[in-house]
Amino acid sequence: MKTTYMICLSALVITFACDDSTSTLSPVTAGYEGGMQSLSGGTDSLAGETMMPASSSELSGGESLAGMNMVTAGTVGGAEITECIPETCDALDNDCDGQVDEGIVCQCTEDNSCYAGSATTRGIGECRDGRRECDRNGEQWQECIGSVGPTPELCDQLDNDCDGRVDEDTDPSCGCETVSNETCDGVDNDCDGRIDEEIVRPCLCDPNVERMQVCSNGEWIGCEDNSGMTMQLGTTIINLPALTPSCPFGVEDNLEATGAVVSARVEQTAVLDIPQGGKLCGFSLSASNEDFYFDDELMLLLNDIPLIGSVNFASHFESVDGLPRYDWSRIRGLSTTDLGEATCIEGATDCLIPGTQSNGRLSIAFDNLTNNRLSTTGTDGQHIFKIVVVGDNDHDLDCAHSGLDLEVNFSYLAR
Numbered sequence: 001m002k003t004t005y006m007i008c009l010s011a012l013v014i015t016f017a018c019d020d021s022t023s024t025l026s027p028v029t030a031g032y033e034g035g036m037q038s039l040s041g042g043t044d045s046l047a048g049e050t051m052m053p054a055s056s057s058e059l060s061g062g063e064s065l066a067g068m069n070m071v072t073a074g075t076v077g078g079a080e081i082t083e084c085i086p087e088t089c090d091a092l093d094n095d096c097d098g099q100v101d102e103g104i105v106c107q108c109t110e111d112n113s114c115y116a117g118s119a120t121t122r123g124i125g126e127c128r129d130g131r132r133e134c135d136r137n138g139e140q141w142q143e144c145i146g147s148v149g150p151t152p153e154l155c156d157q158l159d160n161d162c163d164g165r166v167d168e169d170t171d172p173s174c175g176c177e178t179v180s181n182e183t184c185d186g187v188d189n190d191c192d193g194r195i196d197e198e199i200v201r202p203c204l205c206d207p208n209v210e211r212m213q214v215c216s217n218g219e220w221i222g223c224e225d226n227s228g229m230t231m232q233l234g235t236t237i238i239n240l241p242a243l244t245p246s247c248p249f250g251v252e253d254n255l256e257a258t259g260a261v262v263s264a265r266v267e268q269t270a271v272l273d274i275p276q277g278g279k280l281c282g283f284s285l286s287a288s289n290e291d292f293y294f295d296d297e298l299m300l301l302l303n304d305i306p307l308i309g310s311v312n313f314a315s316h317f318e319s320v321d322g323l324p325r326y327d328w329s330r331i332r333g334l335s336t337t338d339l340g341e342a343t344c345i346e347g348a349t350d351c352l353i354p355g356t357q358s359n360g361r362l363s364i365a366f367d368n369l370t371n372n373r374l375s376t377t378g379t380d381g382q383h384i385f386k387i388v389v390v391g392d393n394d395h396d397l398d399c400a401h402s403g404l405d406l407e408v409n410f411s412y413l414a415r
Contacts, residue, residue, distance in 0.1 A: 089141075091132075092119060093149075100132065100144035108134035108141060117149030117162075125159025125166075126151070186218025201368055229413040231281065238270045238385050238406040245295070247391035247399035255333060257393035261296055261311075262334045265390045266399045274381040274412050282371045283410035291359040294389055294401035297339070298353075300364070301326055301386040303377040308353050308364050311339035323373065326388070345370065362404065 084096040089106035091114045093099060100114045113129045115122045122129070130147030134140070150162045155174035159166050167174045176191035188195050199215035213220040247264040250256045254264035274280050285307075299309035304326040306314040316331050316339075317324040324345075331339075344351030347370025354360025366374065377383075385406065391398020 091115065091144075092122075093117060100147070101141050102143070104141075105139055106141045108138050112141075114141070114144035114147060115149070116144050116147040121150050121162035124164055125162040127162035184215035184218060184220060229279075229415050231411055232275075232278070232414050233409075233411055234274075235407070235409050236272065238272060238408055240268055240270055240385070240387050240404040240406070242403040243268065243389060243400050245391075245395065245397050245400040247395060249391075249393075249395070253328065253332065257395070258333075259335070259392065260333045261336050261339070261392045262331050262390045263392050264399060265328065265388050268387045268389075270385045270406075272383040272385065272408055272410070274378075274383070274410075275414055276381065278381055278412045278414040280375040280378060280381075280383060281411045281413060282368075282375050283408055284366075284371075285364055286407045287362045287404060289402070289404055290361050292354055292362045292402055292404060293357070293359050294354075295357050295397050295399070296389075296391050297356055298387060298389045298401060299326075300362075301388065302374055303379075303384055304386070305374065305377060306345060308342075308344045308348070308351060308362070310342050310353055310356055311336065312341060312343040313339065314343060314345070315340070321373075323377070326386075328388075347373075 085094050087093075087095045087099075087102060087104050089101050089104045091100060091111075093116045098116055100116050112131050112133065114132045115127075115129045117127060121127045126148060127150060128146075128148050130144045132144045133142045135142060151160045153160045153167065153169050155167055155170045157166055174193075176188060179191045180189045182189045182197060182199060184196055184199050186195060196215040196217060200212045201220070213222045215221075243266060246266060247257075248254055248266070249264045251264070257263060272280075272283075294310070297310045297313075299313050300307050305323050306317070306326060313326075313331055314324040316334070317327055318330075319325070342353055342355075344364060345366070347367050348364055349367050350363055350365035352361055352363045354362065387401065387404065389399050389401050
């Protein structure tokens with residue numbers, strides 16, 4: 001047995017039939033008393049349409065309303081909406097079926113633009129409007145033609161999904177043709193999706209040698225402003241001529257000939273001149289001599305800072321600003337056992353010197369920080385290279401060395 005119930009909501013009359021045998025409601029009809037009535041300011045009529053109970057999600061004919069009672073991507077009355085709702089006349093795909101204003105009586109206007117996608121992506125990236133034509137009665141918009149909505153992101157340097165970003169969520173190597181070490185050039189050299197990451201270097205020409213420059217989008221930042229100065233490059237040969245045996249034992253503060261390996265010395269200097277007003281930024285050294293020779297022991301200095309020694313002279317000197325400084329009085333009279341093995345300045349990346357009284361190659365190079373620290377130790381644009389060669393007790397052999405040519409490649413700031 002079926003019993004009919006009538007519910008009146010304002011002017012809306014909804015009639016349900018109840019089957020007593022199953023105690024379930026089935027839809028019958030719904031209508032508006034007084035005829036056509038608009039919902040939410042629109043013009044859609046429900047008069048004579050089949051309605052559903054609030055708890056049901058299917059029509060009696062099996063058609064699903066799932067998702068159709070939710071708010072859709074688009075705009076209504078100027079307000080942005082983010083989920084699917086029934087189609088309304090607003091030039092957007094409200095019900096998310098890829099069509100715009102389909103099945104809606106829309107009075108045609110002069111604006112025939114349309115967009116088959118979410119209002120949040122309209123006009124962003126590769127998303128663009130299409131065009132639609134009015135039907136012959138001037139009441140119904142036709143299908144939206146030419147509109148492009150969001151698509152999955154591709155590695156093509158385009159914003160395919162129209163979210164304001166390019167090639168995100170793609171492989172980190174996207175856009176990379178050759179994988180190499182990262183350099184400060186504004187390019188993702190190592191193809192990890194980041195640009196110029198973790199690239200630092202000491203501030204060149206900066207007395208604060210601990211401060212570092214950081215690369216950002218191909219530019220070095222973080223050091224003092226050297227406005228009006230430009231970086232220049234120079235190359236020169238520093239010649240330290242050969243010395244014949246000539247130890248001046250007992251002269252000035254030298255000792256007489258004794259058993260101590262450091263009894264007397266000869267000092268020989270050569271100057272690296274930077275153009276007037278210039279400021280040394282960095283340099284590298286190389287020696288072309290493959291058969292360098294000395295007797296008894298030798299060290300090479302720059303601005304009185306020991307760069308390399310045939311024995312460990314540097315450990316006996318006092319440190320100034322973190323660098324050892326040559327002082328003859330602190331090594332005079334020492335024996336071989338006091339001095340230890342050959343050594344280079346801390347921060348040397350290449351350190352080679354032949355043993356005493358044997359022929360071999362001399363070479364030295366430095367890391368960036370050491371290079372920078374050494375470059376700031378000159379005075380008035382002058383940087384002095386010095387050889388100190390020592391002897392013990394033999395006038396005919398001691399305090400001698402063969403000629404040494406140092407090739408110096410340097411950079412400096414100049415106005």
